[in-house]
Amino acid sequence: MSSATRFLHINEPLRMKKGGFLQSFTLAYETWGKLNAHRTNAVLILSGLSPSAHAASSEADPSPGWWEQMIGPGAPIDTDRFYVIALNSLGSCKGSTGPASENPETGKPYRLDFPDLCVEDVAASAKLLIKHMDIGQLCTMVGPSMGGMSGLAYLQQNPESARHFLTISSSPNSAPFSIAVRSLQRELIVSDPAWNDGNYDDRNWPVKGMRMARKLGMLSYRSSEEWRTRFGRRKQDYFPTELFGMNFEVESYLEAAARRFVHSFDPCSYLYLSRAMDWFDVADDYPDLQTALAGIKLKTACVIGVETDILFPAYQQKEIAEALRMNGIDTSFSNLESLMGHDAFLVDYDHFNPHVTAYFDRVWYEDKL
Amino acid sequence: MSSATRFLHINEPLRMKKGGFLQSFTLAYETWGKLNAHRTNAVLILSGLSPSAHAASSEADPSPGWWEQMIGPGAPIDTDRFYVIALNSLGSCKGSTGPASENPETGKPYRLDFPDLCVEDVAASAKLLIKHMDIGQLCTMVGPSMGGMSGLAYLQQNPESARHFLTISSSPNSAPFSIAVRSLQRELIVSDPAWNDGNYDDRNWPVKGMRMARKLGMLSYRSSEEWRTRFGRRKQDYFPTELFGMNFEVESYLEAAARRFVHSFDPCSYLYLSRAMDWFDVADDYPDLQTALAGIKLKTACVIGVETDILFPAYQQKEIAEALRMNGIDTSFSNLESLMGHDAFLVDYDHFNPHVTAYFDRVWYEDKL
Numbered sequence: 074m075s076s077a078t079r080f081l082h083i084n085e086p087l088r089m090k091k092g093g094f095l096q097s098f099t100l101a102y103e104t105w106g107k108l109n110a111h112r113t114n115a116v117l118i119l120s121g122l123s124p125s126a127h128a129a130s131s132e133a134d135p136s137p138g139w140w141e142q143m144i145g146p147g148a149p150i151d152t153d154r155f156y157v158i159a160l161n162s163l164g165s166c167k168g169s170t171g172p173a174s175e176n177p178e179t180g181k182p183y184r185l186d187f188p189d190l191c192v193e194d195v196a197a198s199a200k201l202l203i204k205h206m207d208i209g210q211l212c213t214m215v216g217p218s219m220g221g222m223s224g225l226a227y228l229q230q231n232p233e234s235a236r237h238f239l240t241i242s243s244s245p246n247s248a249p250f251s252i253a254v255r256s257l258q259r260e261l262i263v264s265d266p267a268w269n270d271g272n273y274d275d276r277n278w279p280v281k282g283m284r285m286a287r288k289l290g291m292l293s294y295r296s297s298e299e300w301r302t303r304f305g306r307r308k309q310d311y312f313p314t315e316l317f318g319m320n321f322e323v324e325s326y327l328e329a330a331a332r333r334f335v336h337s338f339d340p341c342s343y344l345y346l347s348r349a350m351d352w353f354d355v356a357d358d359y360p361d362l363q364t365a366l367a368g369i370k371l372k373t374a375c376v377i378g379v380e381t382d383i384l385f386p387a388y389q390q391k392e393i394a395e396a397l398r399m400n401g402i403d404t405s406f407s408n409l410e411s412l413m414g415h416d417a418f419l420v421d422y423d424h425f426n427p428h429v430t431a432y433f434d435r436v437w438y439e440d441k442l
Numbered sequence: 443m444s445s446a447t448r449f450l451h452i453n454e455p456l457r458m459k460k461g462g463f464l465q466s467f468t469l470a471y472e473t474w475g476k477l478n479a480h481r482t483n484a485v486l487i488l489s490g491l492s493p494s495a496h497a498a499s500s501e502a503d504p505s506p507g508w509w510e511q512m513i514g515p516g517a518p519i520d521t522d523r524f525y526v527i528a529l530n531s532l533g534s535c536k537g538s539t540g541p542a543s544e545n546p547e548t549g550k551p552y553r554l555d556f557p558d559l560c561v562e563d564v565a566a567s568a569k570l571l572i573k574h575m576d577i578g579q580l581c582t583m584v585g586p587s588m589g590g591m592s593g594l595a596y597l598q599q600n601p602e603s604a605r606h607f608l609t610i611s612s613s614p615n616s617a618p619f620s621i622a623v624r625s626l627q628r629e630l631i632v633s634d635p636a637w638n639d640g641n642y643d644d645r646n647w648p649v650k651g652m653r654m655a656r657k658l659g660m661l662s663y664r665s666s667e668e669w670r671t672r673f674g675r676r677k678q679d680y681f682p683t684e685l686f687g688m689n690f691e692v693e694s695y696l697e698a699a700a701r702r703f704v705h706s707f708d709p710c711s712y713l714y715l716s717r718a719m720d721w722f723d724v725a726d727d728y729p730d731l732q733t734a735l736a737g738i739k740l741k742t743a744c745v746i747g748v749e750t751d752i753l754f755p756a757y758q759q760k761e762i763a764e765a766l767r768m769n770g771i772d773t774s775f776s777n778l779e780s781l782m783g784h785d786a787f788l789v790d791y792d793h794f795n796p797h798v799t800a801y802f803d804r805v806w807y808e809d810k811l
Contacts, residue, residue, distance in 0.1 A: 185685075249673045249692035250666035256693045257657050259686040264650050266635065281633050288626050289658065297619035297755060304618045306723060316554075317628040317713045320720065323618035324625045344686045351689065354675060383752075386666060 074168045075127035077103050077134035078161075081205055087163075087198060093188020096177060100202050101161040101168025102126045103134075105144060106152035108208070113440070115208045116150060117235075118159040119199060119227070121218030122346050123338055125167035128159035142422045149429035154437055155212060162223065163198040164190040164346050166339035172271075173339035182341075184271035190345045192219070192353040196226035200234070210234060213436055217241040217418045218385065219346070225355045225366070225393070232368040237436045238397075239375045239429070241418045242382055244389035245362050245396070246354035251384050254293045255347045258286040262340050271341055279340050286343070287331040296381035296414040362396040371397070372439055374404040375432040377425070382415040405432070443537045446472050446502035447495050447530075450574055456532075456567060462557020465546060469571050470530040470537025471495045472503075474513055475521035477577070482809070484577045485519060486604075487528040488568060488596070490587030491715050492707055494536035497528035511791045518798035523806055524581060531592065532567040533559040533715050535708035541640075542708035551710075553640035559714045561588070561722040565595035569603070579603060582805055586610040586787045587754065588715070594724045594735070594762070601737040606805045607766075608744045608798070610787045611751055613758035614731050614765070615723035620753050623662045624716045627655040631709050640710055648709050655712070656700040665750035665783040731765040740766070741808055743773040744801040746787075746794070753784040774801070 078101050087095045103126045108115060118128055118140070129144035130137055144150045144157055161169040164187075172187035179186070203211065214235040216224030221243020228235060247255070265282030267273055300323055309325035318324060359365035374397045378390030387408050394406035411417040411424040418425055447470050456464045472495045477484060487497055487509070498513035499506055513519045513526055530538040533556075541556035548555070572580065583604040585593030590612020597604060616624070634651030636642055669692055678694035687693060728734035743766045747759030756777050763775035780786040780793040787794055 246675060248666060249669040249675065249690065250661070252675075252690050253657075253661055253669070253692050253696055256687050256690075256696075257654065257661070260654060260657075261630070263685060263687075264654065285626065285629060285633065288622075288629075292619070292622055292626070297617060297752060300618040300622070301757075306615060306618065306621075316632060317717050318625050318632075321618065321621050321625075323622050327622055327625075348686050383666060388670075 074101060075103065075125065075134040075136065075138075077131045078126050078168050079103065080168060081202055083201055083205075087194070087201075089188050090191040090193045091189035095170060095188065098163065098170035098198070099168070099174070100163065100170075100198060102202060103128065103131070103159050105129060105131055105157045106155055108156040108206075112208050113210070113212060114155050115203070115206070115211050116155045116157045116213045116215060117199065117203060117211050118157065118215045119195070119220035119223040120159065120162060121220055122343070122350070123165075124161075125165075126159045126161040126169075128157075139419065142426065143429060149426050150215070150433055155433070158202075158206070160199055160202060162195045162219070162346065164195065164342060164349065166342040169198075171339065172341035172345050184341050187341070187345060190349045192222045192349050193226045193230070195223045195349070196230055199223065199227055200231055203234070210236060212440060213237040213239060213433070215239045215241075216243055218243055218415065219350055221393075222350065222353050222355070226353070228369045228371070229355060229365065233370045236372045236440065237374065238371050239377070239432055240390075240393060241377045241425075242379055242385045242390070242415055243393070244385045245356060245365075245393055247351045248386060248389060251293075252351045254289065254384065255351055258289050259344050259347055261286040261289065262344060268340065273340065278336065280335050283335045283338075283340055283343075284328075284331040287334040288327045291327055291330055293384045294414055294416040296383070296412050298381060299412040299414065302412070362392055363399045366396050367400055369397075369400065369402070371402045373435065374402050375428075376404060376406045377409065377418075377428055378407070379409045379411045379414060379417040379424075381412055382417070384415040443470060444472065444494065444496035444503040444505065444507075446500045447537055448472065449537060450571055452570055452574075456563070456570075458557050459560040459562045460558035464539060464557065467532065467539035467567070468537070468543070469532065469539075469567060471571060472497065472500070472528050474498060474500055474526045475524055477525040477575075481577050482579070482581060483524050484572070484575070484580050485524045485526045485582045485584060486568065486572060486580050487526065487584045488564070488589035488592040489528065489531060490589055491712070491719070492534075493530075494534075495528045495530040495538075497526075508788065511795065512798060518795050519584070519802055524802070527571075527575070529568055529571060531564045531588070531715065533564065533711060533718065535711040538567075540708065541710035541714050553710050556710070556714060559718045561591045561718050562595045562599070564592045564718070565599055568592065568596055569600055572603070579605060581809060582606040582608060582802070584608045584610075585612055587612055587784065588719055590762075591719065591722050591724070595722070597738045597740070598724060598734065602739045605741045605809065606743065607740050608746070608801055609762060610746045610794075611748055611754045611759070611784055612762070613754045614725060614734075614762055616720045617755060617758060620662075621720045623658065623753065624720055627658050628713050628716055630655045630658065631713060637709065642709065647705065649704050652704045652707075652709055652712075653700040656703040657696045660696055660699055662753045663783055663785040665752070665781050667750060668781040668783065671781070731761055732768045735765050736769055738766075738769065738771070740771045742804065743771050744797075745773060745775045746778065746797055747776070748778045748780045748783060748786045748793075750781055751784040751786070
């Protein structure tokens with residue numbers, strides 16, 4: 074956890090969508106900027122699967138955050154104007170309660186005793202944070218990737234809870250290709266003998282399963298075209314050429330990225346959040362997406378996707394934008410030509426920043442009217 | 443092996459590209475139609491990674507082959523006109539010598555003692571079959587997927603060995619994304635404890651590794667759009683809902699397909715052929731692709747790819763077509779709009795048959811002139 078991370082401990086039970094509950098739980102979050110006197114300038118960022126609440130640096134923690142170039146004074150999400158809140162998702166392992174947290178009933182980590190987790194539970198817990206902060210209505214909900222799913226669920230549960238909505242490379246549900254990718258990632262982890270039905274520890278960690286799951290993730294986060302221009306067929310000499318692998322630079326790039334990830338995330342948290350995404354369909358209890366989003370009151374929305382994203386493909390961005398428009402919400406939609414695939418919002422600021430800057434300028438202007 | 447499969451035993455050493463050699467070896471093949479009096483109507487089909495020589499049914503073996511609808515009397519590759527030969531690749535496990543074959547020096551399977559295999563070795567062995575059949579020049583070389591790589595290598599090694607060339611969903615080299623997919627597939631297999639450095643047997647088979655590698659393969663063989671229309675988010679109830687998986691029909695589809703594959707292919711053969719594809723670059727010893735193919739004498743060529751193929755993407759089809767054209771070869775190029783991805787040539791006959799029929803009509807006409 075970053076030294077800027079704050080914690081909200083909630084000692085009331087959280088009833089969860091699939092029937093389980095948490096007797097009490099903690100939410101980890103960080104903030105930037107100042108809440109104005111009318112408490113109307115809050116921007117809530119709900120994150121993708123793996124990020125912490127440390128989205129950007131601050132005086133309390135000058136280390137770069139996962140969205141460093143997007144948040145700050147004069148940045149696209151301008152902390153001179155907005156009070157920005159980033160939340161670590163319920164179920165994660167970066168300060169908020171999740172399967173790696175101590176189960177108060179046993180004094181040991183929950184692991185598989187953690188109740189079934191849905192995106193809707195992430196959303197419900199986020200609302201409790203906002204309520205605790207005494208913020209009646211958010212200025213803007215921001216959701217990249219899984220965060221966009223959480224944002225949709227939040228708005229569906231609380232139709233008047235935000236005036237503006239920015240969703241990036243997200244979807245109203247998981248496409249079957251995305252389910253297939255994540256299902257195989259989970260299978261890779263639970264097939265590692267060290268997984269041991271969740272009874273791993275620091276010395277017996279499902280390293281292979283996590284490493285291979287991350288590589289598969291990278292295959293779905295980036296684009297073939299990016300790697301063609303970035304690596305081509307250059308050979309690698311950094312990692313030893315092991316049996317049947319590690320001849321090419323693209324392989325060593327994946328190996329290095331996977332090794333960095335293995336111990337940075339709890340395997341059980343990964344499984345719970347991954348499955349929650351597969352389960353998510355904001356229209357599950359509705360005849361169609363338009364009806365599912367019908368109650369939501371927003372002044373504006375902005376949907377941004379990336380043409381080369383194979384995990385949250387362009388057609389799903391269009392589905393969100395069209396459903397919002399059909400409900401009378403003034404919605405812009407941009408399909409960026411970045412080569413960076415699903416990860417573009419984390420790495421391709423050249424393509425993203427102008428769009429996010431323009432939207433938040435508009436938000437600022439609309440709210441001043 | 444099919445009962446129609448024939449075997450050529452070659453008792454001369456095969457020197458291989460990476461320096462190893464086979465003291466003797468066997469090639470498995472099948473034929474359809476009749477070789478004409480001038481021996482000029484032979485069509486050689488070099489296959490993708492996993493197919494056997496049983497490409498189509500015949501009197502000797504009426505069971506359907508892997509390209510059943512493509513080959514036969516009146517079919518796109520018309521056996522009333524052409525003498526069609528399908529070869530099981532060297533290194534495979536369907537009758538031709540590969541890592542699962544008995545090493546004559548030890549009386550046990552080669553496994554990791556099999557010499558390093560390259561696509562160029564597959565091509566060189568194929569030429570020995572054609573020489574043995576006393577065919578001076580092929581009418582047409584046909585290469586889908588890896589078979590197109592083998593075909594390019596064959597033509598490069600033997601520039602006047604064919605008058606026509608049909609390459610389908612292939613490439614002049616492996617793209618970094620394709621390398622990444624195959625590299626991870628190999629890692630999945632060798633990470634299975636049952637792999638045991640190649641010392642598996644029927645009772646201790648790397649089932650998990652092979653199953654997961656096949657699932658990853660399926661992710662790269664099909665398209666997200668196909669699965670969207672075919673499965674959507676329908677739930678499955680065929681396989682028991684195991685921990686963290688198997689909720690959706692797309693998952694049970696992959697599980698069933700993977701289970702069928704696990705024991706149908708030798709893990710070691712899979713690794714050797716997979717790595718051979720990654721290594722392949724027909725322009726390795728040349729300044730560029732055009733120069734690499736400069737010597738090849740063909741009357742016509744036809745390059746067919748599929749827009750949704752992420753493993754052998756459309757740009758690679760264009761590269762082959764353009765390099766052939768720059769060398770003065772009359773080359774047609776079609777990028778089909780099939781949703782079936784790389785597998786389209788095996789399953790989407792509606793899109794493929796008209797193009798293959800048209801090309802072989804042209805071949806027949808050109809050769810009559």
